[in-house]
Amino acid sequence: MTVARTTVGASASSLAPLQSFLSDVWTAEHLPESDRFPFELALEEVFMNVVMHGSEGRTDVWTDVTLEHAADSVQMTIRDNGNPFDPLTLAPPDIGAAMQDRPVGGLGVHLIRTLMDEVTYRLEDGCNVLVMRKRLRID
Amino acid sequence: MNLTQETQNQTTTLHAQGRLDFEAAGHFQQELEKSVASAATDGNALLIDCGSLEYVSSAGLRVFLVAARAAKAANVPFAVYALTPAVKEVFDVSGFARIIDVLGDRAGALEKVGRHA
Numbered sequence: 672m673t674v675a676r677t678t679v680g681a682s683a684s685s686l687a688p689l690q691s692f693l694s695d696v697w698t699a700e701h702l703p704e705s706d707r708f709p710f711e712l713a714l715e716e717v718f719m720n721v722v723m724h725g726s727e728g729r730t731d732v733w734t735d736v737t738l739e740h741a742a743d744s745v746q747m748t749i750r751d752n753g754n755p756f757d758p759l760t761l762a763p764p765d766i767g768a769a770m771q772d773r774p775v776g777g778l779g780v781h782l783i784r785t786l787m788d789e790v791t792y793r794l795e796d797g798c799n800v801l802v803m804r805k806r807l808r809i810d
Numbered sequence: 811m812n813l814t815q816e817t818q819n820q821t822t823t824l825h826a827q828g829r830l831d832f833e834a835a836g837h838f839q840q841e842l843e844k845s846v847a848s849a850a851t852d853g854n855a856l857l858i859d860c861g862s863l864e865y866v867s868s869a870g871l872r873v874f875l876v877a878a879r880a881a882k883a884a885n886v887p888f889a890v891y892a893l894t895p896a897v898k899e900v901f902d903v904s905g906f907a908r909i910i911d912v913l914g915d916r917a918g919a920l921e922k923v924g925r926h927a
Contacts, residue, residue, distance in 0.1 A: 686832060708865065708896040715867045719832050766905025770882065773875060778904050779868040785903045 673700060673740045681721050681732035681753060689714055689736060700740045706807050709786035710738075710747055713803050716779030717749045717758070725753025725799070744788075746804040755799060757792045759784070811863070813841050821925045822854045827862035830870030838870065842877040850884035855923035859916065861892035866900050878910045887923035889913055 675696045679685035693714055697707050718734055726732040737748040758780045765772075766781070784790055789804040811828035824845055830838055842858075849856040858874075866874075874890065881888035889911035893901060901907040913919040920926065 683832065690831075708899075711865060712867055712900070715831055715869075719867075719869065764905075766903075767908070768905075770875070770879060770909040773905075773909065778871060782868060782900060782903055786899070 674737060675699075676735065676737045678733055678735040681718075681726045681734050681751065683719070683722055685734070686715060686718060686722075689718060689734075692736065693738070696738050696740075702740065702745065703807060706745070706805070709783075709805055710745065710803075713747065713783045713787060714749070716783055717801055720756075720758065720779065721749075721751045721753045721799075725751060725756060727754065729753070744804055744806045746802065749801045749803075750795075750798050752798050755794050755797070757794070757799075758801065759790065759792050811838065813838065815841075815845060817852075817854060819925060820852075820854050821857060821920065821923070822849045822852075823857045823859055825859045825862070829865040830863060830873075831865065831867050832869040835867075835869040835873050839873045839876060842873060843880065846877060846880045846884055846886055846888075849881075849886045855887040855889075855925055856881055857888075857916070857919050857923065858890040859892055860890055860894065860897055862894075863897050864894060866897045868904075871900060871904055871906060874906065874910060887925075889919045889922045891916055891919035 677692045679689055690711060693710060721734050732753045734751040739746040761780050763781050764777045787803045787805050791802045793800045811830050811834040814825045816823050822845055845856055878888055891913040892915055901912055911922050913922055
């Protein structure tokens with residue numbers, strides 16, 4: 672098991688460094704390219720939610736990302752001290768709705784739940800902790 | 811991300827290249843809105859070539875929806891084509907593949923919007 676971790680301030684300018692972190696870990700661990708996308712996507716969706724909704728009226732919010740590579744899976748834990756919010760309580764969007772009725776937001780969490788094998792949320796010491804895990808594809 | 815636009819045979823094509831994430835979405839939306847407006851003025855169809863689009867998040871997806879609505883309102887035939895596997899997965903999972911015309915290749919897209927290659 673290998674563990675890598677980084678912490679950034681919750682502002683949009685931290686998105687690029689976070690994606691670089693993910694990309695560097697992926698390369699260092701020789702993880703399959705085809706498995707990277709769900710993690711990149713989940714990282715952006717969760718982090719931007721913290722930036723846009725979790726940090727309202729605050730400048731002290733941070734986000735901490737941990738990647739753990741086990742034999743057959745990768746686990747990503749995103750922890751933040753933003754406003755407490757369980758994204759898994761959001762109702763799934765109506766993906767069958769017609770174009771004019773589709774809300775323009777609310778898709779991020781749905782994408783994460785669909786693309787990851789396991790997503791759990793807990794509130795720990797006042798921090799949001801979202802744990803996402805996906806088995807690696809066997810080539 | 812990079813965008814290049816070309817127009818021929820009453821068809822405007824935007825070639826999207828790179829990563830369409832939160833940071834890129836604002837620029838993409840501005841460019842797409844301009845393209846919808848000019849296609850409407852010129853009576854052109856609008857296609858987005860996604861063959862080199864490596865990544866899209868919900869922020870990017872949202873722009874496709876906004877553009878598809880604007881195109882529909884302006885009577886501009888609109889389709890996207892040549893999605894990479896990751897982008898295709900996002901379109902499928904979000905249900906967007908059902909509300910936006912998604913074609914496998916350029917020939918299919920041209921046929922969909924009523925243009926000939």
